[in-house]
Structures are given as structure tokens and as C-alpha cells.
Amino acid sequence: MRSLGTGFWVAVALAAVGFLVVPTLILQSPIEPNMGFVQKIFYFHVPCAIMMFLSTFVCAGGSIAYLFRGSERGDRLAVAAAELGVLFGVCTLTTGPLWGRKAWGVWWQWDARLTTSLLLFLMLVAYLLARRYGGPAGRKLAAALSLFAAINVPLVYKSVDIWRTVHPKTTVVTTLDTRMRIAFWSSFLLITLVWTVLLIIRMRLERARAELAALRLDAEDELAEGRP
Amino acid sequence: MTTMTAAWKRIRIAAVAAMAVVAWTGTALAQEFEKVENIPRQEIPAGRFVSIAYGIIWLAVLAYVVMVAAGVKRVNQELADLKRKVDRTGLKG
Numbered sequence: 001m002r003s004l005g006t007g008f009w010v011a012v013a014l015a016a017v018g019f020l021v022v023p024t025l026i027l028q029s030p031i032e033p034n035m036g037f038v039q040k041i042f043y044f045h046v047p048c049a050i051m052m053f054l055s056t057f058v059c060a061g062g063s064i065a066y067l068f069r070g071s072e073r074g075d076r077l078a079v080a081a082a083e084l085g086v087l088f089g090v091c092t093l094t095t096g097p098l099w100g101r102k103a104w105g106v107w108w109q110w111d112a113r114l115t116t117s118l119l120l121f122l123m124l125v126a127y128l129l130a131r132r133y134g135g136p137a138g139r140k141l142a143a144a145l146s147l148f149a150a151i152n153v154p155l156v157y158k159s160v161d162i163w164r165t166v167h168p169k170t171t172v173v174t175t176l177d178t179r180m181r182i183a184f185w186s187s188f189l190l191i192t193l194v195w196t197v198l199l200i201i202r203m204r205l206e207r208a209r210a211e212l213a214a215l216r217l218d219a220e221d222e223l224a225e226g227r228p
Numbered sequence: 229m230t231t232m233t234a235a236w237k238r239i240r241i242a243a244v245a246a247m248a249v250v251a252w253t254g255t256a257l258a259q260e261f262e263k264v265e266n267i268p269r270q271e272i273p274a275g276r277f278v279s280i281a282y283g284i285i286w287l288a289v290l291a292y293v294v295m296v297a298a299g300v301k302r303v304n305q306e307l308a309d310l311k312r313k314v315d316r317t318g319l320k321g
Binding site: 101 | 259274275277278279280282286288289292293296299300303306307310313314317319
């Protein structure tokens, strides 16, 4: 594998600094009067959910490039983004119930936001399963599936405004107190950096796998030609 | 015809009686609830929940990094194996 660029290492360094600074900012932010200390889960639960949305859009973008232009790079981007969507989906769907248990008294509610989020997560899992076990057409099948997942994202986002739900509304971020806003946006920046770093390394791994497969084919061809 | 009408009448009476019994039992059970004032609220330690949530995120990220690193290691190993195979057979790289 080729060496990673300076930008990558700057992002890694910033993420490491953020790992130390962000929890301090979150702890120093004011306590929300209704929910109390547990509201602090919000500072990393929401960025994780946004990363799941972003991953889905990136996956769909890469899939479009692959489906309509046959771009292998687009396919690599799509698979890396789908994996990150699942990763941040796990984070969202585990931190949410922890917050809900304390704030609502239950781990899970089958309300619009939670159910559509779970569906989005399952669609991303289905994308990876289709690639893995879908046979020769698996990659194309998965790419098409990712388009449906992308359509689901606006529905997940707007679900709290369309239906009556126990989940906080989308306006909550814009109404934050200044110190809460600093903590939120710094946490968002940190998680975005982590997402970017992971996307880069995962894409590079996929490219290395593709190069290895091509080399193996070349070697097999040459071996076949070299045989008496 | 008369037999059918009589049978339907009996069924209706039985259904109304069954509903009355169920309604009476429900009311009786509901009346057994007692209203209690000033119950201490169940306190769940919020700090623990916040720490677990934060820990889950970083553990998940770490697990993913380990998974990708294992993938890189496997690719490098396979590349070395292929190179060795090519060298052994004397093919051009």
C-alpha cells in the first residue's frame, strides 16, 4: 500500500487532540434542566446519526458512479461509506436507547424516528450482505439498494416533524445555549474527522485488494503462458 | 327457521352475559389499584449511562480500526506470497 498523505496525518493528529478536548467541553457545558446529566449523550449521539446519514449519501453517490459509469473508484467509495454507515448506525442505535431509558423510562419506542432509523441501518447492513453473498450481480444489486437507503434519509430526518414522536425535534440544535453549541459543534467536528480518516483508510484497503486481485490474475495468465 | 332464530337469540344472550362478566371483572380489578402519593422516583445513574454511551462509540471505532488493520496485514501478506511465487517461477514482475 502506498504511504498516506500529510493531510491524513494532520486529520489523525486533530482527532487525537479532539479526543482529549471534546469530553472536557461536553462536561463543562450547562446541565439541561429537564433531562439532567444524561442529556450529554446528545453531544455524540447526534453527530453519529449525522455521520450515518452522510455515509448513506456518499454510498449512494459512489453507487450511482458505479452503476451508470462503471466507476470502480465509485464502488470502493460506496463500500467504505456503507461500512461506516453501519459503524455509526451501531453507535446511534446504542447511545439513543441509553439516553431514552433515562429520559423516557424505556429503552425503545416504535415511533417514527426510531423505526425509520432502524430501517436505514438495516438497509446499510443489507447493502453489505448483498455485496458479500449476492454472487456475480451482488455489487450491482447492492448499489441499487443504496439508492433506496438514500431516499430513506430525508424521511428519517423529517419524521419528527411529520409524525408525533417522543424524540426531540430537528430544531433542538438551533436553540442551544452558546456553551452547549460549542460543545456540540466541536464534538461534531471530531466525529467528522474520525469519519474522514476511517473512510480514507478503508478506501485504500479496498484499492489494495483490487490491485492484488489484478496482480494475481496477471501472474496466473503469465504462468499459464509460460507452461510448456 | 324458528329454530335458527331461537339459536341466535341464545347466542346473543350468551354474548351479552359474557361481556357483562368481563366488564364487571375488569372494573373489580381496576378498583383494586390504590393511588399512592410521593413515591420516590426510580433514580438511574446518568453518569454511568453517559460513560457507557461514550465508551461504546470509541470501542466501536477502535474495533473497526483493528478490523481494517487486519485487512491491510492480510493484503500485504498475500502480496508477499504472490511476489515469492512469481520470483520462484522466474516470471517478470
